[in-house]
Amino acid sequence: MARSTLYQQVASELRRAIYSGDLGPGDQLPTEADLMTSYGVSRNTVRLALGELVNEGLISRTPRRGSIVRDRRPLLMYPQRELTPQPASVPREAFGFAVSQEGREPSQVIEVSIVEPPEDIAIRLELPDGGLAVVRRRLRFVDGQPYNTNDSFFPHALVRDSEIVRPGDILRGANRVLEELGHPQVRVVDDISARMPTPAESSRLELEPGTPVVEYVRVGYDSDDVPVRVAVSVLPADKHLIRYELERR
Amino acid sequence: MARSTLYQQVASELRRAIYSGDLGPGDQLPTEADLMTSYGVSRNTVRLALGELVNEGLISRTPRRGSIVRDRRPLLMYPQRELTPQPASVPREAFGFAVSQEGREPSQVIEVSIVEPPEDIAIRLELPDGGLAVVRRRLRFVDGQPYNTNDSFFPHALVRDSEIVRPGDILRGANRVLEELGHPQVRVVDDISARMPTPAESSRLELEPGTPVVEYVRVGYDSDDVPVRVAVSVLPADKHLIRYELERR
Incomplete structure (x- = not known):
């Protein structure tokens, strides 16, 4: 789909150095000249790579001080990737996978309960009156810092005999369990808004x-176009960037 | 792709009544029983339809007062639709088209200028050092109220001889002009974040x-995977909801 150009490779290596902590908040990146030498690329390539990192909120650039690693490191989320079947060798749920891909440490606290969900959730799940849902409420951490919450609701009738209703982490992810139950998600609708x-x-x-x-x-x-999951994420705006890639049909 | 079910048709008619002003802020919608009779549908269909409108922020429902039209009516944006070629009979740019589809009145103020763009824009456009861009800055109104801003940057070298560089509205939209110049946008990358x-x-x-x-x-x-447009929209959070629909590949 997209070309993975030279500058994207350079950006990727610098990104890894930042996420791994080799370059910490406030640290200066090597100068453009140094980067040209160490990667054997042109000045333009270096600038495009640094530009990527600026756009992702990872570094800031000033004429005097050069490129500095920022304190605030937003997590880049690709909602589309959750739809791509992961290789069986990577039995992780999507958040853990995305975070660890960046060299950062994901963790989470999960509470599982059976509830009569709020009306907006019940409507989205097309539950009958008084219908029950299983909700898995997660508080997620990156490198030990609270990062976001994700509350996933499932129709109780559908998942009552599965791992989804039991407390604790599902290493291969709840979406995989839905698949095993014969209800793979083949279409999703994402609604994005912001508020205080x-x-x-x-x-x-x-x-x-x-x-x-x-x-x-x-x-x-x-x-069968039956809703099988409603996931509500609350993402602090200073720590998240959502990215979609679309092709013209 | 999606089924257009009975409840969606009911939702669509009620939505139109709200946007047209037949039902104003604070007005009560007909009762569930009345809606069942007038549309000849089941209670469940009525509830699903009303649920859609709740989810879109158009109405609120309380046990005592029934369904009430809300003051704040967020504009539902479908960033994917801009990628679908519009019928030639609808020579409108995407915002105007989306707003008028909802029975609301779009208008905008446009300023066009040639600038050396901010660094993050220059990087996204992959401009050479000191490269120029044409920027079309738009303040957009819905029913006379300021709604959002959209600043679109184009490489000056690419569009210098086209309508894009001239002041004033382009009825068929700048994207159509890019197509006519031999540079249709076949892929887009959308970055979404929030801030004060x-x-x-x-x-x-x-x-x-x-x-x-x-x-x-x-x-x-x-x-050729060359960036031809960078559009920056600033959307007040109380007035906008962004929706993507994705299918599993």
Whole structure:
């Protein structure tokens, strides 16, 4: 689909150095001249690579100080990748996979319960009146810092006999379990909006005052177009960037 | 792709009544029983239809008062639709088309200038050092209210002899002009994040205090994978909902 050009390779190596901590917040990157020498590329290639990192919020560039690693390192999310079947050799759920790909350490706390869900969720799941859902509420950490929350709702009738209803992590991911139950998600609808956090969210996610959150709701449908999962993510705006790649049909 | 079910048709008619003003802010919708009778559908269909409108932020439902049209009516944006070639009978640019589809009145103020763009834009456009861009800065209105801004940057070398460089509206849209120049956008990358507005944005968009904005940046590439347009939209969070529909490949 996309070309993986020289500059993207250079960007990728620098990104890894930042995420691995070899380059920490406030550190200076090598100069353009040094990068040209060490990678054997042109100045333009170096600039394009650094530009990528600026756009991702990883570094800032000033004429005097050069390129500096920023304190705030937003997590780049690719909602489309969750739809691509992962190789069987990578039995991880999507968040853990994306974070560890960046050389960072994911962890999460999960609470599982059976609930009569809020009306907007019940509607999205097309539940009958009084219908039950299993909700897996996750607080996710990156390198030990609270990062975002993800509450995934499933129709109870569908998942009652599966791992989804049991407490604890599902290493291969709940989407894989849905597949095994004969309900792979073949279509999703993603709704993205932003708002100020609730006081509970501020405290749970340790937000700085004045930090908005992105609310990202994904409804997944199986091949009969029946909704099988509603996932509500609350993403602190200073720590997340969502990216979609689309091709003209 | 998606089924257009009975409930979606009911939702669509109610949506139109709201957008047309037949049902204004604070107005009560007919009861579930009345809607069942007038559309000849089941209670479940009515509930699903009303649920759609709740999810879109158009109405709120309370047990006592029934369904009420909300004051705040977020504009539902489908970034994918801009990639679908529009019928030739609809010579409108994407924003105007989407708004008028909803029965609302779009308008905009455009300023066109030739600039040395900010570094992040220059990088996304892969411009050489000191390279120029044409920027079309738009302040967009819905029903006379300022709604959002969209600044579109194009490589000057590419569009210098086209309508894009001239002031004023392009009825068929700049994307159509890029096509005519032999550079249709066949792939786009969308970056979505949120933040608090700058003071200039607050005043220009007449924002209520404490309203975050969604920053939505689309880079469009032609069939040689050359970036031909960078569009930066600033969307007040209380007035916009972005929706993507994805299918598993």
